[in-house]
């Protein structure tokens with residue numbers, strides 16, 4: 001069969017794959033997204049977008065589109081589900097959590113990817129790959145082969161791409177499993193509320209939440225770790241576990257959907273083998289506590305998109321693509337570690353419960369609360385760009401600039417020079433870096449160079465120094 005040529009093939013149209021496709025399209029990269037499932041998943045799992053992901057959506061003009069589909073909740077109380085109001089000092093215009101259905105978020109992100117020109121092919125799985133110095137040949141489940149300059153595995157925790165590459169996924173296997181499903185419930189609301197309060201005191205992974213029309217989301221610890229994670233639990237498994245924990249099965253019946261998830265924690269040995277990269281759950285998995293996995297994947301995509309586009313367009317400086325793993329791997333390591341800690345704090349054993357009480361006390365100190373919520377919401381990430389002021393490598397909040405908002409200037413996914421001196425220029429880089437000269441910008445630095453992902457690449461006021469940093473991040477200017 002023919003081998004149509006793309007710049008980038010993405011395996012998987014979950015949140016990570018869809019976000020990456022849209023980012024690549026901002027730079028006119030020819031993208032094919034392959035998604036194994038014919039229909040998007042229909043389950044009503046609610047996920048939360050944390051502050052940094054909301055900021056990224058605002059940077060691409062997508063937030064307005066998401067807001068009507070979600071519910072805003074306070075940004076506090078996420079670390080190990082320790083109930084605490086949000087800390088003071090969350091320096092963001094989007095300091096809340098946006099809860100929304102996973103399937104709706106994936107639909108909106110896929111629609112955006114298609115709208116900006118990505119081709120999304122459903123019912124088509126990646127089953128094989130072969131790479132050489134020129135590109136990657138990808139085998140599809142229907143027997144077709146496609147050719148691309150790069151392949152990115154955004155195909156989830158059981159990633160076929162990762163396995164085909166032979167990349168190890170070391171870490172800890174699941175020790176516990178939780179059943180999760182949607183079903184009708186016979187018991188009256190008062191009985192459910194009373195049992196939830198009673199059982200919830202010692203077991204955190206237990207709830208029955210009304211979803212409307214008599215359907216409840218039911219979550220209860222499983223009896224053990226299943227041999228075959230692909231095999232869904234049965235209604236009998238739910239009834240047995242509800243009785244074991246609450247003394248009643250609440251008359252659950254007519255399930256719509258049933259699933260299980262574990263607390264396995266794993267990190268891919270590498271994020272890149274030649275022309276094939278990994279992002280999202282394909283690169284890292286951890287328990288859902290704190291609600292960080294999807295956020296981490298979206299942020300991987302945001303970090304990778306412009307770098308891979310630069311590589312495809314031919315202006316990427318030598319090591320730019322490798323900075324993806326160098327920057328994102330430590331972030332994933334930190335998330336894996338904080339979820340390990342959160343899982344311990346949710347154990348019903350007396351030791352961890354005592355530590356939980358102590359930490360609950362400590363969170364009364366605003367700095368402690370702020371530090372932990374900063375981790376969960378990813379607003380304190382500082383990439384290592386070498387020696388420099390504290391701002392270097394950090395995000396900039398959505399400050400007022402030139403009579404508008406900073407993030408509105410980042411919709412195109414280009415770099416941006418914020419010049420308070422009015423005497424610097426982006427010169428030959430103007431095809432990939434925008435310029436705003438504004439003496440009134442409320443920043444504590446004379447000039448700032450922002451990467452397309454909103455991280456500070458340079459702080460200073462000298463043209464020569466700026467040119468060196470433009471070349472470091474945006475390659476040689478076309479005139480050179």
Ligand SMILES: Cc1cc2nc3c(=O)[nH]c(=O)nc-3n(C[C@H](O)[C@H](O)[C@H](O)COP(=O)(O)OP(=O)(O)OC[C@H]3O[C@@H](n4cnc5c(N)ncnc54)[C@H](O)[C@@H]3O)c2cc1C
Pocket residue numbers: 011012013014015016017034035036037045046047048049124125126127154155156157159160161180261279280281282288290291292293294295296297
């Ligand atoms: C109960 C629960 C609650 C959660 N809550 C939150 C939360 O509140 N906040 C949060 O940030 N995270 C949460 N998560 C984690 C989050 O769901 C995942 O981290 C996120 O979905 C990962 O996105 P992804 O795109 O990387 O992978 P996935 O969502 O797994 O998407 C991968 C896609 O690839 C497709 N695919 C697989 N194999 C192939 C193949 N060979 N070829 C082509 N396509 C393929 C799949 O069909 C799928 O569509 C939760 C997880 C669970 C289990």
